Amino acid sequence: MFPFLLVTSSSDKLYPYFFKLARIWAKIILFGMGFRVKLKKESEIVFGKSYMFVANHTSMTDIMLMLAIEKNPFVFVGKKELAKIPLFGFFYKRTCILVDRNSSQSKKEVFNSAQQRLNSGISICIFPEGGVFDECDLVCEFKTGAFRLALEHQIPIIPMTFVDNFKRLPYDFLTGGSPGKMRVTIHKPILTKGLDISLKNKLKKQTRTLIYDELKRYNS
DSSP states (O other): OHHHHHHHTSOGGGHHHHHHHHHHHHHHHHHHTTEEEEEEESSOOOTTOOOEEEEOOOBTTHHHHHHHHOOSOEEEEEEGGGGGSTTHHHHHHHHSEEEOTTOHHHHHHHHHHHHHHHHTTOEEEEOTTSSOOSSSSSSOOOOSHHHHHHHHHTOOEEEEEEOSHHHHSBSSGGGOOOSEEEEEEEOOOBOOTTOOGGGHHHHHHHHHHHHHHHHHHHHO
16 A cells, blocks of 8 residues: 555645545554454544544554544644654654654644644544553543643544553553454543633543543443
């Protein structure tokens, strides 16, 4: 798929086509590894509307699963270090919004890049834990970036719970992993219209609690 991904990642106008190809790539990878996606939807997501997608992050398969389950075109906001990964990093750098967490200027640029994408009808996706962790109690503490962006741009937050990814392919893949089902809960939207930026911590806590409770229910 490299030639087609290369062409469609060359322009923002072609990004929706790149996104469709990326979804095909993700589904092939998940199917080939023996993973079966099981969706539980608490509400329908309106196609063509901009959202802030957030989910827990425990596996290298999280990016592929997010692409596989969501039809609305979105871009990932992620740390710039991932751009160093061979091949994957090449497309990551061309299509995602990169942030240097040690640079205040970089964080300002993220806002401008997000605004540009949202204006073109593209949604945003952030894993608010800020990385892949396996030492936390189900969910690590969230960072505020996703919720600040959602409030600043007045877009709904769609929390998603990835139930089984850490069992299917943990970040430290030498510790285990197996084929099987990947259960996902797509929660009801958390609306931000009319809310002030000062509520970012409240929304962060609300979203984390929602995902934590869902994981606890499945793992009890």
